[in-house]
Amino acid sequence: MYxxxxxxxPYVVAWRGGTPPGGGTQRIxxxxxxxxxxRDGAVFVAGPNTVARVEACVPGGRYAALxxxxxxxxxxxxxxxxxxxxxxxPLDAMWPAATVRAIAEADDPVTALTxxxxxxxxxxxxAMLALVGAARTGLPVGLVAERCGLSSRQLRRRSxxxxxxxxxxxxxILRMQRAIxxxxxxxxxxxxxADAGYADQSHLAREVRVMAGVPLSALLR
Numbered sequence: 001m002y003x004x005x006x007x008x009x010p011y012v013v014a015w016r017g018g019t020p021p022g023g024g025t026q027r028i029x030x031x032x033x034x035x036x037x038x039r040d041g042a043v044f045v046a047g048p049n050t051v052a053r054v055e056a057c058v059p060g061g062r063y064a065a066l067x068x069x070x071x072x073x074x075x076x077x078x079x080x081x082x083x084x085x086x087x088x089x090p091l092d093a094m095w096p097a098a099t100v101r102a103i104a105e106a107d108d109p110v111t112a113l114t115x116x117x118x119x120x121x122x123x124x125x126x127a128m129l130a131l132v133g134a135a136r137t138g139l140p141v142g143l144v145a146e147r148c149g150l151s152s153r154q155l156r157r158r159s160x161x162x163x164x165x166x167x168x169x170x171x172x173i174l175r176m177q178r179a180i181x182x183x184x185x186x187x188x189x190x191x192x193x194a195d196a197g198y199a200d201q202s203h204l205a206r207e208v209r210v211m212a213g214v215p216l217s218a219l220l221r
Contacts, residue, residue, distance in 0.1 A: 071162025
């Protein structure tokens with residue numbers, strides 16, 4: 001079970017989930033975000049990924065979380081995203097234990113997570129918003145930097161802090177996410193590759209296998 005709901009914080013999605021009694025595994029794809037997660041009373045940060053992460057599901061586990069998009073998470077956590085890539089880190093390693101304990105014991109973890117995030121909210125970096133838009137369209141990094149009044153090096157440094165990786169990796173991840181969304185509508189893979197910005201269908205297949213760890217057809221099953 002998995003469901004999303006609107007958050008009162010911009011570029012943030014609240015979600016809840018649960019796993020069946022038998023457990024199993026789940027494949028978590030990179031998406032340019034990081035998550036603040038409550039799981040059965042434990043609270044931790046799921047850092048950004050560059051490739052899929054396959055995790056064992058806790059049998060009967062319950063989840064409540066916030067997913068931070070547009071590079072908004074690191075400001076709330078007080079830690080650069082580059083320090084969290086591919087990691088699961090207990091929140092009490094970053095925040096006071098009393099604060100984390102209150103979230104862990106809350107009757108409504110999403111409300112508690114949102115309230116805590118609001119108190120630490122740093123706003124939205126307009127340069128990172130521009131970078132996300134450029135990554136989705138394939139706009140050159142140098143042009144984005146120029147429009148934001150930054151050098152290419154400055155933009156890359158801020159990208160690593162906000163997303164955990166540079167603009168090129170962000171572009172690849174968001175392009176794959178778009179391709180998967182298109183493929184789930186039933187469109188032929190050749191059309192998906194063209195519309196998502198790949199050179200051809202074989203390029204799409206290689207990229208998905210590298211980042212997702214399985215072929216596109218397997219993700220759709």
